[in-house]
Amino acid sequence: MALLEVSNLQTHFHTRNGVVRAVDGISFAVEKGETLGIVGESGSGKSVTCYSMLGLVPKPPARVSGQAHFDGTDLLHCPPSVLRGIRGKRISIIFQDPMTSLNPYLRIEDQLMEPLRIHEKMDKASARRRAVEALDQVGVPDARNRVRSYPHEFSGGMRQRVMIAMALITGPELLIADEPTTALDVTVQAQIMELIRDLQRQLGMAVILITHDLGVVAGFCERVMVMYAGRIAESAPVDEIFHQPCHPYNLALQQSIPALHHKGEELFTIPGVPPDPGRPIPGCPFAPRCSHVIDACRTTRPGLEPITPRHHSACLRVQQGDLALKPSAHA
């Protein structure tokens, strides 16, 4: 049985201007120890998916439906206390901006100790010791003293390490990393990703990596899920995503990577803009921007169908065998 099984997750925000379908029917699974990458532009719903699963989306404007089974428990339909017991202990999440995600008024030590105090009811002395160990493990020098500092006394990269330490201190089975390197310098990005990979190996945990950066995905994930407009466009093992694209959006994303073009060549952009999530979309959400579109695409909503057992696509034409995409010549 998979560690995490999500079926038909939908998150709708009821705003004054209408219903915003941030997540519009997502189903996927994560196995124990697996690394899944969720890729998409801003607004594709990739972060909201994971927040919804953990109950971190404010419920009055948002309505979450569907199922998210984690080791037997449906996270979306269990008592709040059970969900709180899982959050931070068995499923941890690290956020994008370490500057704003740490409490400026509390010492690092207190924030590191907190998951232990909450979930394992550990006493202060032992928790303190574990906090120093954790800080050391993530590569913060002079951990014993620095653990008493405040967040604003750390650099961005260090703060992200603190967040990682805080998330992993209880040895969770699943780590959700929401764009962990986006707010950091390029040189630090690689270090952080290496750190996450090392710790993953040590703890044997599964990782969901949310990012818009295909390059990070290539080096880190086993499977990749491409999201667009709140839906999954394509999901496959990582090499197949790149070498055997089965969705025009995926292909277009890869073609947009500037590094893949020769110097002096015109850069490629996907024409148009993502759809307004406040308006219901009759057919395929990518239809207005797709260069392979046919009439049926605009009217029929494609489901996520398997092309091969491990490779799913939500493109009507690919499903019908009507379209074979060649990977980008430069891939």
Place this chain on the structure above:
Amino acid sequence: MFRFILRRLLESIPVLWAVATLTFIMLKLAPGGPFDAERQVTPEVLAQLEAQYGLDKPLLVQYGRQLWNLMRGDLGVSYKFPNRTVNEVIADTFPVSLELGIYAISIALVVGVIMGLIASLRPNSWSDYVPSAMAMTGICLPTFVLGPLLILLFVIKLGWFPLSGWTSLPSAKVLPAITLGLYFAAYVSRLTRGGMREILTQDYIRTARAKGASEVRVVLKHALRGGILPVVSFLGPAVAGLIAGSFVIETIFTIPGLGRFFVTSALNRDYTMVLGLVVFFASLIVFFNLVVDILQIWLNPKLKFE
């Protein structure tokens, strides 16, 4: 930290000097003199009185002597009550006002923070509207309206509390403390709600929830520390407000405190008393502002003693 305190104390000297000088100038410029009200003062007696109080000397000399006395802590002698020095008056009446002030600020902080906290948790719901409406009422109902109304209700109609004075009876102290306290509670409540709302939308609150913290823990341990800061900054001007408030409250409830004494002294044109009291008030405020600043630096790790 000591250097900080020292620096602030040094800074406050010019402030106090400015206050004393300004007051002195006002006193001297004001038409009429301290003895105008006494009908029986003949020109000869007037001259004698003036000589006695040194009012016949040139202005600069008077100014110099006044400053010198102030620096020595001698706040002067009253014109109206020649046997009493200003220091004595302060010693008699200040403790009363201080007690009233302490009760009032305690009520203000406890009631205000709790109400503001409740209001901030579920915005735009009943738990928000009710405390916020009450706070708004408190702001719009000045103490000199609320006081008499409370007296009308609780003293005259219901007879629960004695009317006037500040006897050793605890019940006499309830109404004045509540009247003054609730007014400031309204401000504290709004500030708390605002501060908490600002904090509760921050990312690190989401992190706390993601760690599995209960709502109670999130609010009290993570949010309150930052949310309470606007209230702490408010404490400085609050002290000045309490002093002003004491004028009214002590008048309404006939409490023998320093505030009421100040008002009557001003109306009686008891100049030395006025000058001494003004300097005293200014010193109080400077002192409390220093305490508040230290408190702020202590509570907010992003601030340092510079």
Place this chain on the structure above:
Amino acid sequence: MDSAPANPSNPPAPDTEWLRAEKGESPWRDAWHRLRKNHLAVAGGIVILLMALACFAGPWFLTYSYQEQNLELRESPPSAEHWMGTDKLGRDLLARVLSGGRVSLQVGLVATLVALTIGVLYGTVSGFLGGKTDALMMRIVDILYALPFVVFVILLMVFFGRNLVLLFLAIGAVEWLTMARIVRGQVLSLRKQEFIEACLALGLPLRRILLKHMVPNVLGPVIVYTTLTIPQVMLLEAFLSFLGLGVQPPHSSWGSLIKDGAEMMEEAPWLLIYPGTLFAVTLFSLNFLGDGLRDALDPRTSKD
């Protein structure tokens, strides 16, 4: 059947539906809409207008003036003749309350204007000059904030007579500090904003930058705090009147009416209740309106 990938340098014409842009809304229109939705603020605004109308135009429609005494009818409760009853000299309370309201509102407006003028000038200069001058000017404000201004105002009123103009000036001099801080904060942050740098980079003349870009952005908070200062000023005036230092008889302001009412509380409670209620209602309205303006004009503080 299409097996060739789309040529990246010749993309197909995109669907143009999305190009039909939404009708843009200027921040002012947006703010106005948000204000309209805030029922409390709207109610406050209406009440204020009605109150002002009643106080300024009302007395012409009344049968009694505020000074007409009728000693036979003194301290009589509300009746058909005198809707709010009479005071201890037999004067019609309704007339006195309306004329008192006029005085209170006038003081509110004028003194606020004084505070506004001083505050805006001081704040703009300080914010624009920046650096050490700004630091010094703000330090002065900090110190002044701490002073017992009220004490000075009391002294002023006691010693220099109960002059209405002096009253305006004195009260205005107390309230300008907050306005100065707000304005300076806005100017400071605006100066650093990228769009100002963009203006400078485009070579726009300084005057144009100031008028077209800075003033509209500073205007918002200024409007908000002006609306919120008026009730503060009115409170201060009432406070002074209560101490006997404000408006002098036979004129009255709500503050002096409340004071008189408080004295006669036992025998004639209506003398306290009517002016007190109207005063509170006016303050309510102004505060609601001010809060509403603040929420409407600051896009970040949208009600969650």
